[in-house]
Amino acid sequence: NAGVTQTPKFQVLKTGQSMTLQCAQDMNHNSMYWYRQDPGMGLRLIYYSASEGTTDKGEVPNGYNVSRLNKREFSLRLESAAPSQTSVYFCASSHGTSGNNEQFFGPGTRLTVL
Amino acid sequence: GIQVEQSPPDLILQEGANSTLRCNFSDSVNNLQWFHQNPWGQLINLFYIPSGTKQNGRLSATTVATERYSLLYISSSQTTDSGVYFCAVPDNTDKLIFGTGTRLQVFP
Numbered sequence: 738n739a740g741v742t743q744t745p746k747f748q749v750l751k752t753g754q755s756m757t758l759q760c761a762q763d764m765n766h767n768s769m770y771w772y773r774q775d776p777g778m779g780l781r782l783i784y785y786s787a788s789e790g791t792t793d794k795g796e797v798p799n800g801y802n803v804s805r806l807n808k809r810e811f812s813l814r815l816e817s818a819a820p821s822q823t824s825v826y827f828c829a830s831s832h833g834t835s836g837n838n839e840q841f842f843g844p845g846t847r848l849t850v851l
Numbered sequence: 852g853i854q855v856e857q858s859p860p861d862l863i864l865q866e867g868a869n870s871t872l873r874c875n876f877s878d879s880v881n882n883l884q885w886f887h888q889n890p891w892g893q894l895i896n897l898f899y900i901p902s903g904t905k906q907n908g909r910l911s912a913t914t915v916a917t918e919r920y921s922l923l924y925i926s927s928s929q930t931t932d933s934g935v936y937f938c939a940v941p942d943n944t945d946k947l948i949f950g951t952g953t954r955l956q957v958f959p
Contacts, residue, residue: 770946779939779949779950779951780937780939780947780949782946782947795946829947838941838945839882840884840939840947842894842896844892845894
């Protein structure tokens with residue numbers, strides 16, 4: 738039982754390049770989330786998916802797109818990376834049901850945009 | 852939206868000391884999570900605690916939902932306790948709102 742996994746662990750991009758961050762969970766969770774964490778700060782929600790087939794914007798969605806590929810996988814895409822997107826990106830998942838919404842986090846992806 | 856404040860922002864302890872971290876939130880919530888972010892950046896779930904008290908080894912947490920706060924107690928601290936401690940609560944659409952964290956350094 739791996740929990741929440743993310744790839745890659747590290748990535749360096751040049752301004753304008755694109756990339757996709759991958760996330761998968763094996764806990765049969767309904768809800769999945771993408772957060773970013775900037776130095777010295779807490780996490781901020783980028784996008785989330787309450788269930789397979791649905792996605793919604795979080796607090797800081799600009800510059801990102803997401804795909805809920807199936808129940809297990811939720812990807813985050815940067816179409817044209819900018820230095821302001823240098824951050825650590827975390828994926829999380831939860832059952833998503835009222836009364837049982839504990840979130841579990843992956844190990845993170847450290848992204849640097851030059 | 853809901854506001855989450857943590858105190859103190861920084862805490863320096865000698866190994867063996869006890870500490871209390873506080874999390875205040877501005878609106879009623881139906882659950883609350885405490886996390887430890889270790890020096891390698893990994894987020895570790897400590898407690899899922901909508902109300903009452905839970906204990907796990909040297910750590911315990913108490914949430915008083917009616918008064919909108921939660922406390923995390925660390926007893927007999929160890930160097931491995933170092934890192935940042937976050938609390939997080941769901942907003943009205945069940946998305947987690949994180950506090951800004953308490954940075955703990957434990958020295959031998």
